[in-house]
Amino acid sequence: MADNPGFNEHIGSSFAVRENVERKSQKAMKCFNFVAHLLVLLVFIVGLIGGILIGIYAYHGISSKSSCQDQPYQYTDRQASATTMPTTNIQQCPNRNPQDNTPYESSLFAPLTKKEMQTVSEILWQRNYITTIGREPRSLKESFILYIYLHPPIKEDAIKYLYDNGTNPGRYARVHIQRGAEQVPDIMEYKVGPLGSFTGITVTPLTRPGEIHFNSRPYDALEVKAINDILKTDMKALETLMRESFDGATYPEDLFIFYDNGPPGMKGTERETRFIIGFGTPEDEDVLYLLPLSGTVHCPWTNVSEWYPHSYYYLNQGPYRTVFDLVSAYNSNIIRKVRLPAGYRNTLRKTRYPKRDIFLPLREHADQPGARSYMPQGPRFSISGTKVKWMDWSFHISGGQLKGPALFDIRFKGSRIAYELAVNDISLVYGMDSSGHNSIIYMDATYGIMGGDTPTTILRDVDCPSYAAVLNTSYWNSADQKAVDMESICIFEADEQEALWRHYTASFAGGMRNRHLIVRVPVVIGNYDYTFEFHFYLDGKIYAKGKATGYILSSFWDENNPHAGRDKTRDAFGYRVSDFHTGPIHDHMFGFKVDMDVIDSNNSLEVIHWKAGDILDALKTQSTITAVPPYFIYNQTRYLEYETLQREQGFRLNYDAQKFFVVVNDNKKNRWGVKRGYHIAPLATGAQSLSEAHPAMKALSFSKYHVTVTKRKEEESFLSSIYDINRMDNPKGHLELMLNNESIINEDIVNWVTVGLLHIPTSEDVPMTTRVESGFMLKPFNFFDTTASFDMPQYFEDESNSEREPAFAECIEPKL
Ligand SMILES: *[C@@H]1O[C@H](CO)[C@@H](O)[C@H](O)[C@H]1NC(C)=O
Ligand SMILES: *[C@@H]1O[C@H](CO)[C@@H](O)[C@H](O)[C@H]1NC(C)=O
Ligand SMILES: *[C@@H]1O[C@H](CO)[C@@H](O)[C@H](O)[C@H]1NC(C)=O
């Protein structure tokens, strides 16, 4: 145990007790804190004395109170640990702050800072681009900033600067302005910069006036507020209906209006906002408990006095032109009604709050802390601004509020592997049998992946180990026209506690523990929390993932739904998952931009076909052979067909015709003469199944393919447009538009990788969808001459040799 190198989980040691004491005191629990602290300390001392006196190794957990509520099942007090560990001379582990004070502003790629965003807003205010600064816009007739984020440098300039002593291309902001003050309101985008000196900043339009129709804009706080105001009188008119139907609930005390049932109309020139009523409050929107009452608000342009609600539905009965038509139908008893049982509302909070169910007995040992990792000699990574270095890897962390996190200039062992590896969008398409929110389509970049309505905050010790470094990024809060800081990214070396490789023979035993660097970005988008991560391995692999957790969106379970199955527990769109709700089916498709630069930007895509067939057909792919040589014992074989892809193309995974997608550098060979490359391996478990006939399939074209290769262009920087789902009749920025048959041989190419999963919610998704994930691997493919990880100490043992990873001195996990 003592010569076990590297990270070490110290289960059962006295450090766990000590560490727990410290953690408890940090967390400033609201109740029992002092008592718990004393108790734990007491138990600790008892444990130590016990350990010294008895000197036997036996592990028991410590006692603690987790909650100040009355608990039917209490944690039991247990004997504290007694260990054989020496209790003296154990120091805190040496630690080093991996982050220096390099300002983000000095980097080409770091996300824009709060200060830079403020500078941008001041410039735009001074030059009359906006009519409000530093305060909430008063009406939709104002011009104000929707988003500000980094506009990355032109790649060629950046490469010259980074590799060839070129000049610094500077930092620029991309700004979206909602121009309600214009004669014909629209959205405009601008490039603003170079930031830094206030005087030299130019503002360059990236769109033409009117190009982005006002009615295809993303939602903003003002519109939601205006619609809320318009619906007030209708909600009043519905008071009795709501009270009778929904267990005495009233608006806005117990009910809220949910608007995110997008898109707002079938055309970019229309704006029809569907809404649905749910239990909850505006501060605590509860999409788990949506109710069968919905409508639509006609809300184009900026003149709110021309907006009106229409198309009311109650228990899928409608449409009623006005709320009074619905109320009159309801009062004259000509429609089917729902009566939620008295007291039902009181059960909701309890069933929905993701806390321990105190009526269930604790699992055995659940009162003990679980296994942990720590860094016995401080971090092996360093972060300068947002540039990260670890074990011959280096890259810059970047990104912005709409498209999410991005990495730039990824190098391994001095070679560039990728110029950009970035999240671009997440799409979800729902099916459900419910008015108001059937056929929901989300493209999450339209809401903002990294700082939409909810800032991200790393939950230390949940999202990442407590020893992780945390980076702040900023996003622009358009509601109050201010930049906001958030603790959004964590970086750490992970101990996978498994073998990266192992082999055991009669003559030797060898292996290497799989440690890797993780960049993790948890984000909140409405009901779902997504986590994006990039894993860097010692052997040159990169693993990118998207994960989903959070609340499912529900639809009302109507006992007498005429479309439900015979037993009424499921319909064509999903299962009943609670008293009155079903979990409608949907997918989660994660779209990534993968701009590989295998050594340099002159790359090609090899598509290697994994085939099976006749021996002769296999041999004929490489030679003019006419007869099968006698040593082949079967007529059938596997074989490969190598194709250098000539032109831009999208691919779907197909298990009947499997392919390897390899980005190669035609001009760079490994020691064996083979073109050096990286394999892009999508690990999707789902695919887009909607046909071209679906009206959103153009806007969503990135979801049709798992891998799409295009020639890289500055003006084709993302695989989707944030406006397209709101103008699906005329989308202008989606992936398929890039597929125009251009040559991709020995070119700078981009692979757009979409991986996703299909979600059939079941009862286990209530209250919480526990993590599901999808991702892809970037794997060296003849890139190195040999396995890349043997420049590190290994575990190796034979008759005459013994090698281990570096030894460590046991130490106390540092307080963070
Ligand atoms: C880099 O550029 C500077 C100024 O343009 C020049 O003085 C210097 O010689 C250049 N260095 C190299 C290695 O090209
Ligand atoms: C807004 O609409 C109302 C009702 O149609 C109209 O009377 C008013 O003139 C409009 N206001 C503006 C500024 O266009
Ligand atoms: C990071 O963001 C958090 C949350 O807004 C803030 O409290 C903290 O001061 C920020 N840290 C730095 C170094 O800016």
Ligand SMILES: *[C@@H]1O[C@H](CO)[C@@H](O)[C@H](O)[C@H]1NC(C)=O
């Ligand atoms: C890449 O290709 C361009 C022309 O296609 C050529 O000018 C350039 O030298 C090439 N770069 C490398 C590193 O081969």
Ligand SMILES: *[C@@H]1O[C@H](CO)[C@@H](O)[C@H](O)[C@H]1NC(C)=O
């Ligand atoms: C293999 O193919 C040859 C020529 O078509 C045929 O004569 C032979 O029977 C086949 N063998 C098997 C095992 O199918």
Ligand SMILES: *[C@@H]1O[C@H](CO)[C@@H](O)[C@H](O)[C@H]1NC(C)=O
């Ligand atoms: C793509 O370009 C090639 C070469 O110019 C041409 O032969 C082919 O017909 C084109 N394909 C399409 C679909 O336009």
Ligand SMILES: [Cu+2]
């Ligand atoms: Cu889901």
